[in-house]
Structure formats: structure tokens, C-alpha cells
Amino acid sequence: MDLPLFFISDIHLLLNPNGGEAGRQQRLFRFLDHVQASGGTLFIVGDLFDFWFEYKQVMPKVYFPFLTKLYALKESGTEINYLLGNHDYWVMDFITDTLMTNTYFDDISFEANGKKFYITHGDGLLSWDRAYRVLKRMLRNPLFVKSFRALHPNIGYAFANWVSRRGRHFVHTDEYNRRIVEDLLGFADERFAEGFDYLITGHYHQARQVERNGRHLLILGDWINYFTYGEFDGQSLILKTWET
Ligand SMILES: [Mn+2]
Known part of the structure; x- marks a missing residue:
């Protein structure tokens, strides 16, 4: 794993691009x-696509500019690790074999330069998210996925669009965000206790770095409002903003 390590998440590339989408993607392409150029390793920590559902012979064409960009990055020798999120979990061999170096269906952990990393997309972590955890198990159930895949792609994607439009609430109150950080710190402390x-x-969808006795919780933000990324240069992990 070549240093530096870069971590981004929640880009939510749109199925129905709005006026700002091309510019947003150009900013991502420069990143x-x-x-x-850095010779490092990329980690995409989920929700790269606002919706990705891949079929045996079919995948969404709207992402073509991004897909060619990422494929060129991989072909140049950059290692691309993709941890699936709750918007882009339903991948097949195009993602796992063609586009990405490694694809992960669950949390991962590894050691780099003497530091131990735990990486998660994070959905379902909150202590009060019990109902969501049940929904998550259902949406990832092989029988559900097989049934969804049997629908015509136009129907499947129309359904996804409808869900996506209803669920778009990326800006929360400060109070809600503070409660989330507090809850995530509980989960983080357990991982820190494990080493x-x-x-x-x-x-x-909030960008935060919290230190606890030299250990760090990093909430990556997103590429909708924050354009943030984590960078580990071998010594320290820092949350940065791309093109401030
Ligand atoms: Mn998510």
C-alpha cells in the first residue's frame, strides 16, 4: 500500500445531473x-454514486465520464480501494474486477506505517438506528437483490430515483450533528480500546476530526458541501479540503 493514503466518501454522483454536476465532477477529477501524481493509494469510503445497481449485462451510462476517469487512474497503477455504502452496495464484476483494485462489502481494518486503521462507511452505527439496521439487512439480502435484479433496469432505476429524491437531507442542525459525533465517539472509543x-x-455529511489521546476519529464530510478528504502521509492523518 503506497503512501500517502487518501480517503474520500459521499460523492453521490447524480443519476440526473443538475447544472452544477459537471463542475463538481471536474473538481473531483483534479483531485x-x-x-x-502523489503516487499514493485511494480509498473511496462509500456512496460514490447516488445510486449504483449493476446487472449481469447492464450498468448506468450516466456515469461514463467518471468511469473512464477512474479507469485511467487505475490503469496508471494507482491502487483504488472501494468500500461500499448504502447508495452503491449493489455491484457486480464491472466494479469489482474492471474498475476497482479492491472492493469491500463491509468494514475493513489494516496497518500502515505502524498505525492501525478502521474504515467504515458508517450507516447503521448510531445507537438509536435500530430500525435502519433491519432495513439495511433486508436491502442487502441476496434474495431481495436477486428479485430487484429481475426487474427491468428502467423500473429499478425509476424506483431508486424516487427513493433518492425523498431521502435527500444532507444538511442537519448543529444539535443533531453534535449528537451524531458524540454517538460515533462511543463506537470510536471501543475501536481505540482494541488498539x-x-x-x-x-x-x-459532516466534516469533523476529533482527537482522543493521540487517536483520531475522522468523519469525512462529503463532496456536495464540503469537498473534504483525509490524508495519511505516514506520520499523521489530517482532514483537508480540496481547492478551498
Ligand atoms: Mn451513506
């Missing part, structure tokens, strides 16, 4: 160029 130095999560 990817930076990753390539992990860094807990990195996405999903919560």
Missing part, C-alpha cells in the same frame, strides 16, 4: 489527478 489509532467514517 484524482493529484492522487495519481486502533484511526477510525474513519463517511455517511454523516
